[in-house]
Each structure stands twice: as C-alpha cells, then as structure tokens.
Amino acid sequence: MIRSTNKAKGNISSVFAHLGASKPEIDPRFLELKKQIAPKNPTILRKAFDRLLNTMEKEALEIRQRGSAVIPEVTMEEIQSNGGRLPDKIISEVKKRGTIVIRNIVDRHLAAEYKSSIQEYIHRHPGIAGFPEDNPQKVWEVYWSQAQIQARSHPNFTATTVALNNIWHGDSKAPINLNNNLVYCDRLRIRQPGDGKFNLAGHIDGGSLERWEDPEYRRCYTKILQGKWEEYDPYDVTHRIEANMDLYDAPGGCSMFRIFQGWLAISKIQTGGGTLRVCPLVKEPTAYFMMKPLLEENMSTSEFMGAWPGRCQDITTEDHPHIVDNMVSVPDVDCGDGVFWHCDTVHAVEPYQNMTTDSSVLYIPSTPMCPRSSKYLKRQRITFEQGMTPPDFPANDCEKEFHDRATPSILTKEQKLGMGFIPFPEETNGIMTEGQLEAIREHNRIISE
Template sequence: MLRSANKAKGNISSVFAHLGASTPEIDPRFLELKKQIAPKNPDVLRKAFDRVLNAMEIESQTIRQRGSAVIPEVTMEDIKANGGRLPSKLIPEVKKRGAVVVRNIVDRAVAAEYKSSIQDYIQRHPGIAGFPEDNPQVWEVYWSQAQVKARSHPNFTATAVALNHLWHGDKKAPINLDSNLVYCDRMRIRQPGDGKFTLAGHIDGGSLERWEDPEYRRCYTKILEGKWEEYDPYDVTHRIEANMDLYDAPGGCSMFRIFQGWLAISKITPGGGTLRVCPLVKEPTAYFMMKPLLEESMGTSNFMGAWPGRCQDITTEDHPHIVDSMVSVPEVDCGDGVFWHCDQIHAVEPKQTMKTDSSVLYIPSTPMCPRSSDYLRRQRAAFEQGLTPPDFPANDCEEHFDDRATPAMLTEEQKLGMGFAPFSETDGMSEGQLQAIRDHNRSISQ
C-alpha cells in the first residue's frame, strides 16, 4: 500500500492551523503525560526557563543589529575545496544559527531552465492542485523532469552530505551520513503581490510527537531535566527511530530531514516572500519544549500551538521572544540553496513585494537510516505510478501525464538516491554505516 487509506486530497494548507486546517482537540490524557515528563520540582523548569529568556534577550540584540546578515553563507566552491565539508571556521556559527545559505549549488542558467521547464509542465496540464486554490503559488507537483534532475544534481548531493556531517552519533547507530537519499517534495512559484501564501512561525517534523513519542522525547532529555545548556541539537542518536508522525498528518514527514531546504530557481530578496527563521537552535528549542510544562500550564492539556496531525505553530501569544527574533534570509539568486535545522522555527514572509516571481524547489538533506529507507521504497512505488508521494495529500495529479519523469530517465547516480539501485560498502565504514547500508539495500529489494 502506497499511503494510508486515510490520506485525503488537499494542499499545503492541510497541515497548518493558521491557514485554515482544523485543530483537533487534545485528549485529556496529555495532562497525565505532562505530569510524567515534567520534573517533580516545578522550580527546576522555572529556573531553566528564566535562563533561556535571559540568553535569548542577549542573542536577540545581535540578531536585531545584524538582521539577515546573521545567517552564515558559504559557496559550493568552498565546500569542494574543503574535501566536501563545510570550512571548519564556519561550522560553529552554522551550528549556532541553524541555517546557512549555500551559493552556486547549481549554475544559474541551469536553475533558470528548471523553472522554465516546470512552468511549461504546469501550463500543459491545467487543473493541477495547489494553494491558494484560486491562484496556486505552491503546486502539488512532484514528478516534473526538472524536479527529479534537481534533487539528484551532484552538487546538491554534495551539499547535503556536507550538511549531514554537522551531525554526529554513536558509531553503532544505524545511519550513514555519507549517503543522502532523495525526498520528493513540492515547489513554489510565488507571484508578485501574493499575500495568501504566508506561513506563520512553525516547526516541522512533528508536533505533539516531540513530547509524546518516547524515542523522540529522548532527543530533548537534557531540556526536560532543566539542563538545556547541555542539550546537543546535532546528536542523531535518538532521531533515527523517532516517530515524527503519530497521527498520519497530511504534511507529516516520514524521512529524517536532518536539514530542511530549498533550491532557488529565481532571484529572491528579503521582502520577496522569502523564508524567515529564528537564527538560533538550542535556545528556542528549550523555550518551546519547556514552556507548556511550567507550573502555571500543568493544569491544562494545552501544548501551546501543538495539535495532533498538525504542524506546531509558534505564535506571538505563546512564544513572543522567539517571534521577535526572526529574520528573513539574505538575498539569493538562481542556483543558491537555503537550509535550516529540522527543529528550527521558520516562517514565510506575508507579502511577495518583488516585481518578479519568487520560486524555489523544496529539497531537504536526508541521510540514510532505516526509517528513511523504508519510506524511500514507498516513495519509489509512487514515482513508478506517477502518484503523489505517500507523505502528501493524495491528489495524484500527475498519474496520467505522459511527460512526467519516469524511472527509465534516471542516471545511475540518480537511481541510488531514488531507491532503484543498492549502495556499496567501502573500507573504513563504521559499524553503524554498514548496518544502515545493509538495512537500506534489504529494504529497497522488497
């Protein structure tokens, strides 16, 4: 079965409460969950939360002063010159900020051709679903030939691997940071003047799951103990098997997107409907994880913007210190990429004020691990049949398009990332890497 029978048709708004998605009631059992996971002494989290507030106030001064310039930047050439890794001097700042702009991943002319090709594809097939429904800016398109090429571009794969290696874990953990799998997502062509595709502050990769799923919760043990300063946002150990989608959400992600990302296929300036982020990882994560568990909130099942099967909203009402610290990413050109940590709070500017379109292909960094390999097998079946990938609303718009990408068009390199060919073991691999590759090859052989 490609997807849950419960997956309905829809668009990107299906998972965002602030775009109109319903907010299911939170079961009273979450009151008991709060009691189970919060320290018995309420002063532990109160003092820890006060320290977070102080830290964010200090950091926000720098963020306000520097604005978009606070986001680190690197070029594809710098990554190649450093043996496929981010330059060492840049790593501490990228890890602190959680976001990075990578310049020149794809040649500008090639990236512009991607957009032109996709626009032609959409025009040839009127009626493709998207959001807003009356004038789509975010299209339910996954299998255009340009998207398939972009996701497996050698430079994009190299960038993803470089980002993967900002993370670490036990050598026995079944993950291979050297191998990046392909997660097939949507694309955006946001027209001048658009004000409907505005995403308020939110976090992907689950919502209530961060507290509810025992393995996911273990990622945040230090935070929940009130020792947030010791929390490591780049430890993969408990993320590999974390269940980020307990409720079969219409926008849940079944793969481990170690960094979310997009590839620009147009020039995009601040004010052009671009991405906004809170350029910190540790402090905001501690903030939104602890605040629902403070003593004054323990009498309610409310998790402050987190609902079953929806993205977690970050709001001025519940998270003012985070919202006030958000900035737009710097100007980018065709072929540049923007990436942000899987726990990073992000948003989309409310208005597209450029005179030209603001266009991106959503492509994350997704290292090989058992959960991702299992999804890749299901995604592969959707690709073969032209169906919407299993994580997304079941529109299946491209099923009968004779000009969509097909497996026969894939290069040998593209077959690896898309699950049509096995990965090879090499000398020097850790026990965990070898396990990840063997599990992957076994999974895609089914």
C-alpha cells in the first residue's frame, strides 16, 4: 500500500506547539487575508467584542459558582426511554455548554475489560510509539486492538452518537445523515498516577488557520465575522459538511467531520486525576477567538493568536484570558461513562494526575455520515486492512505485524457498516429528507469504488 499522505512518525505532541511541536512561520499573505475578511469599518468588530466581553463576564459568575456542576449530565437509560433522543431539558443546556457527560454507556465491567485487554495487547508488543517519546506510557499509538473495535461499535455508543448528532440541524438538501454514524478510529490514553507531562493546555481541534482561510469553513462563522455574534448558530451543520479542516496535512488534523469529540472512560476518573477541562460555553468563546485577531489593534500582523499551519489552535492566557479563566474540569466519571464536547469547544487536560490509580480513556468521537467523512472512511478502511496507522495520524504503523490485532474477518455486521465494509440500506419510504438519502447514496458509491 502507498500512503496518500506524507505524514512523519510521531505522537500526540506532533500537533501541539505547547507540547514541543514547532511553530511554522505565518506567511505574510495572512495579513492580506485579515484585510479581506474583516469588516471595512473597524468599529463593527470593536463594538461586537465589547458586547461579548460583557456577556462573558456575566456568564463567568455562574461558571465560578457552579464549577463542574455547570456541565449537563444524562444517563444512557434516559436516552433509551426517550426514543433514542436526549431529553429536551438537557438539549438546551448542551447547546449552551457544548459539553455533556453521559452515564452508563457501556457496562462498567465490560469497560474495565476493554482496558485490561488493551494493556495486555500493549504488553505483548514492546516498542509501540506513544507519548512521551522517550518513555511511552500515556497516549499510545494504538488503533487496532480488538477492544477498541468493539467499543467504537458498541450498540449503546452508536445510539449515543446518533442522539448527539441530532442536536444539530441543517438545510434539508444538505448531504448529511445525522442518523447514521460512521466510525473514526482514534488513540487511547492510559495516564499513570503522578504524571505531569501530559499537560495539554487550552486548544481547539479541527484545524486552526483553516477557520479563517478555507472559504467554506469561514462561512460557518459568517455572523461572527460580521460582528453579529449573537446570531451565530454553533449547531448549524450546513457549511461544516464541506469545510476543509486540514489544509496542511497535519499530523493530528482531522479529515472527518467530528461533530462532537468524545471519550469513553475505561477507568474511574476524578477531578484532579488528569481529566478533561473545558470552557463550558460554545458561542461566546468561538466569537472571541474568531474576532480578536481581526480587531483594529491586531491588524498590523499576520498572526492569528495561537493558530499556525498544521497545528491545533492554542488558547492561551496571553491572548484569550476570558476563555482560559472560565475553564472547569468535567465531573467525576466511572468506567463506561462518556464525555463529549462540541467540535469548537475550547478544552484542555488537567496538568497533573493525582489519583492513586490510572486515568484511562478511549478517544471516540461522533462522526455523522457525509461525503467528506465517507471519503476518509474509505482511506481508513485500507489502513485497517493493512494494520497501518489511520490516515489522520503520525505514520508509525506500529501494529502492521501484530497477529493479534483486529482484522476485517472478525467484524460483525454493525461494525462492517460503521467502518465502511458494507453499504447502508437506501430507505425510500419518505421518512428521510433529500439530503439524508443523498448522503447514504453517496456514501455507498464512495465505499464501493
């Protein structure tokens, strides 16, 4: 197999400047881009930004008062009893906060078995790449263990992703099917007690400069760039379907549309145990980091405040204090619980792991069916067959010769659907929108070519 990209070997630090990745030079052309996309009248964004600061200061009062409790929670049982949808009372909170904890997605004993199985897999194969490079023990470059395959397609996890997808909306003709979720194969974390190296500071995934540079991606934020951030809808999927989030073939860029990023806990994880931290707002932080580089006082430089080609967007105290100051840790979770956050949510990882046991998760996002994701799925399918690293990640190919890795021959029908080995049914009973049906038909065409 010949790779379709030229990604180098590496680990999770390869895409984070604050973990040691280089900061590529910002081309002077980005200064011209700023002039093109900023309103001609600089007072428009200045007034909009001032309104935003006032709103964020008000929101900060509740965030500081409630802490982790500000993040909504729901159980898998509540979703199931509500016809596979999030309860209405939860939806409004999730839309505001951008983050949710979902309890009991997978049986606690089964989730613990996933971890044990993966630990045995890693133990059988010394030399697997990971972070930190000199002593991998935290974020492993492992993608094809049988436990990961099982977790990604667990019926409850699939139902969870569909429930999350359906918080979003879009044009009925847009080629996306929120009811069909595809499987994006990502890494895992087993963070040992006392660790302070996996200090993942505030950032946003899904590209960085791409949000301003790619015309379709930029259209997602039209209202913000017009100074009308109050009218911005973070859950409109229409222009995200074809947004190019990886113009620079980043070693951690995402070619699929991760509508919600997420992880499944395979250990207990308490606050202080190296867990996830988020800014529990979506609209306001997005408006903040999108507008601030375009304010009049920042227009003399090509810099976009923490955005570099091929890197994640860094959110720092220096450039984004109103965001960083309002970050909170997610609530404590148990084995089998999941945490999910909007694709534009500012997030980080607690700097220290102070529990006496490991803090472990499987990274598994929510990725609805759309042509861009279907195209990636086809590329991912080939790497799975060969045991190579998935296309979005550093090309370590650690599992290529592992005889105990998962292979297509062990997949169930549901797993084959999610991973692009068999087509989805093309239902034409009038229930689906034009866009939903088009997404299925295009998906089936792409994976069959």
